[in-house]
Amino acid sequence: MPVLDGISLGGSLARLEKDHARSVDTRDPADAFTRRWRFTSSRLPTCSNAACSSGWLRLWRGRQVPVFEGGWVCGPQCSKLVVGNAIARELKGWDQAVNVHCHRIPLGLVLLSQGAITRDQLRGALARQRTCGGRIGAVLQLDQEVTERMITRALGAQWGCPVLTLEDYSPDLMATFSPRLLLDAFGFLPLRVAGSALLYLGFEDRIDRSVSFALERMTGLRVAAGVVDGRAFAAAHRRILESAFPPARLVEAAGMNALIGTFTRILEETKPIDARIVRMHDYFWMRMWKRTDGSLKRAGCLAPIEDVLGSLAETGL
Incomplete structure (x- = not known):
């Protein structure tokens, strides 16, 4: 590291700690140390890849993005590892899940x-x-x-679910909750969000738990799934399919390594402020939240979204 850069970075960290020390109670040295360490760690996070051997802090690495599932990654190799771990996590239990059959009263x-x-x-x-x-x-x-x-x-x-209505249904708003391909392929209908914490999700004649679980994990909202009258569902589903959806890319990979490599390349190229992967039936769905410029923030707009949908040709996923 050049001497000038080292002095500059060291001075920045020293000033950061000095400013925070004014608010720390130094009468208890142990308590003061613990609080200072927690403050510095939260402001200077390390790479979120648990197997990373570089020891990079974000301040020294010189890159703030990409962030994946809430954690910063320091470079392409670590991005590949965290993406691979996420896809492997989503693939767990696939063989058992596809054979699950729920016996219900006719x-x-x-x-x-x-x-x-x-x-x-x-x-x-x-x-x-x-x-x-x-x-x-x-x-x-x-x-x-x-x-x-x-x-x-x-x-x-x-x-064992409620009958839902189309009250307060806004197709243009609800189209942001899922890629068009998934919504069309699996026949579900995001209806509305209640109290900023509950997403009502409609189906025509059966509840799809894979869809509900994937949306719950992707959005961070609790999902309440129910059925909607057939004709009302069909009309509302047609309306939402005519709405504008977030841009999406479709990827079909020959194998797991190819899928991980493609997702990693897109993550590194896009450099999102956050990204997440979930699986919905045949598809691995990666959603990326991008940076906003000042004009978007002043207008109160949400971060732009881009979706990537991947499937594995060799396993039929």
Whole structure:
């Protein structure tokens, strides 16, 4: 390190500690040391890669980004390791997860238990279903005595979830919560945020726990999933698909190493102020929050977002 740079950095750190020392109670040396160490550590974080051997502090490294899952990374090699660890974490339990099947009471029996239909109606609907196919709910609605609302209530009972409405639904705002490809492929509908801590998530006929869990971890919000009346869901889903979504890149990699390498390269090129990876069924989803310039901050805008969706060709993911 050049002498001048060393003096400058050393002087900066000394002034930082001197300014903070004025507020530290020095009557207890141990307490003063502990508080000063915590202050310096929080202001001068080290690389978030636990296996990093460089010992770089952010002040000395000369780069403030990228930040990945809340932790600064000092260089491309460490970026590759933290991205690889995140993808490996998301891949854990995949073989078991794809084979999980939840046994639930058939919808026809739920409707029968609620008194919405008779045994004869159920037998007739099952016979028509065997002949013509289709979902039992749609077949039952051919009988004008069975309404869409009755079917939705039964679906809520079947899945143990609430029936949600489209109250305060804003498709343009909700389009920022997920890439368009995922929303279209897996048939879910972000409805609204309540109290800045709860995201209501709608489905048409079944709750997708993989979707709920991925959105909960990506957004940091608690997700309350429920079912929405079929026609209302279809109309709202069409509206949100016509909205503007954050820009997204689609990556298909031949293997795990290729996927990690591509995600790392994009992370290093974009240099986001934060990024996170979650898995939603077949896709690894990396969301990056970018820097904002002064005009955006003054306007109260959120950080720009860019999404990357990756899949592994060799495993069918």
